[in-house]
Amino acid sequence: MTSTLQRLLGFGAWRETAVSQEAANRRNLRLLVQLRWLAVVGQLLTIVIVHFGLGIRLPLIWLLIAPVSLALVNLVSLPLTQRRDAISDHELMLALLADVVALTGQLFLTGGATNPFVGLYLLQVVLGAVLLRPTYAWSLIAITSVCFVCLGVFHLPLDLPPYQEGGLLSLYMMGGLICFLLMAVLLVLFMTRINDNLRARDAYVADMRQQATEQDHIVRMGLLASGAAHELGTPLASLSVILSDWRRMPVLQSDADLNQDMDVMQAEVERCKAIVTGILMSAGEARGQAPSRTTLARFLTEVVEGWTAHDVRVRVDVTPWIGPDPHIIADPALRQVLGVLFDNAVEAGARRIVVSPTVSDGLLSIVVRDNGPGFPATVLERLGKPYNSTKDRPGAGLGLFLLANVMRSLGGSVEACNPPGGGGEVTLSLPIDVLAPEETADDR
Numbered sequence: 001m002t003s004t005l006q007r008l009l010g011f012g013a014w015r016e017t018a019v020s021q022e023a024a025n026r027r028n029l030r031l032l033v034q035l036r037w038l039a040v041v042g043q044l045l046t047i048v049i050v051h052f053g054l055g056i057r058l059p060l061i062w063l064l065i066a067p068v069s070l071a072l073v074n075l076v077s078l079p080l081t082q083r084r085d086a087i088s089d090h091e092l093m094l095a096l097l098a099d100v101v102a103l104t105g106q107l108f109l110t111g112g113a114t115n116p117f118v119g120l121y122l123l124q125v126v127l128g129a130v131l132l133r134p135t136y137a138w139s140l141i142a143i144t145s146v147c148f149v150c151l152g153v154f155h156l157p158l159d160l161p162p163y164q165e166g167g168l169l170s171l172y173m174m175g176g177l178i179c180f181l182l183m184a185v186l187l188v189l190f191m192t193r194i195n196d197n198l199r200a201r202d203a204y205v206a207d208m209r210q211q212a213t214e215q216d217h218i219v220r221m222g223l224l225a226s227g228a229a230h231e232l233g234t235p236l237a238s239l240s241v242i243l244s245d246w247r248r249m250p251v252l253q254s255d256a257d258l259n260q261d262m263d264v265m266q267a268e269v270e271r272c273k274a275i276v277t278g279i280l281m282s283a284g285e286a287r288g289q290a291p292s293r294t295t296l297a298r299f300l301t302e303v304v305e306g307w308t309a310h311d312v313r314v315r316v317d318v319t320p321w322i323g324p325d326p327h328i329i330a331d332p333a334l335r336q337v338l339g340v341l342f343d344n345a346v347e348a349g350a351r352r353i354v355v356s357p358t359v360s361d362g363l364l365s366i367v368v369r370d371n372g373p374g375f376p377a378t379v380l381e382r383l384g385k386p387y388n389s390t391k392d393r394p395g396a397g398l399g400l401f402l403l404a405n406v407m408r409s410l411g412g413s414v415e416a417c418n419p420p421g422g423g424g425e426v427t428l429s430l431p432i433d434v435l436a437p438e439e440t441a442d443d444r
Contacts, residue, residue: 112155
């Protein structure tokens, strides 16, 4: 019951993260809905007090049209704030104009420009100046000014009783005081929330600029890596041919130690070629192979086995999978992300890594924990920023930067911490649907 009432009045759900201009308009429209409910209640109370309490006869039927109309406007606006993620400026302008029209109609019936509540036009102007673009704000000033002038010429005078005529000045001062207090309270209440909306919008813009800068950095690095991979392809192929020729030379075949060295060299050349192929695939090239379908547990096992085959210094374990094993597409980007985490753990001095995958509510979480020294505080504070590393060598710190951006491109996130038991812990989170093939998405 409480939640339904909150949705009807437009309250709740204020604690949101950074938002765009259109999303900020949606929150601002919700603010106007709340303001309008207060206006409806205030108008009804004022009409009752003046008509029945002060004995000043008012055209009740016509005056009640305004609060009823505003209530209907709210009932139309609320679904917009709940169903749509963005509200345009002209829709926000129409919402403010509805309030201006209702106020003008009520002032026309109650003395026009001589009514002390004519100052409420200023509240609409202030809200328009804060919420709208300058073009709309100036238009709202022009409209309210025309309404003010017209009310000075065209209006219905208040039908004051004879005993109230001598107290007209006191009544006017009371109305002015009430109008001032109403405007002050509403401005304080809603300007604070509007400022929250504006700060959220500014944070969104700053975040978008930061992401654009990082994406530009990644593109330049990708071009450099792709070019280097192409350049390395030729000498690696030449080395592979030379090693094959050496293997067929009788003089070299008779030397067992030299044969063993050539085997190691050939394995390293093949590994370099595989790395070059992976770089080209990440750059959008060498896409000849069709994406392979597998399960999550099998994919993680293959990644771990493939990595440990080249580095036996570290033991990597995958915790047993519990529950249905979802079908996924073996994404090379996620494979490289895990490889970067393993490499960083080895460089930090870890000798054991534990990979713990879980799927809950459509979200895949992969926790990678090692028994190394953990992350320095400076790295945790600037996680995902380029060149964020304690290593004193060129290019250090790019691994976690690329990892964070790859996860962001997949719609996921990266979190790192130093657990109480020691070591370092990185949590990769992304929607499982990003990796799931379309024909198996319904099977889960």
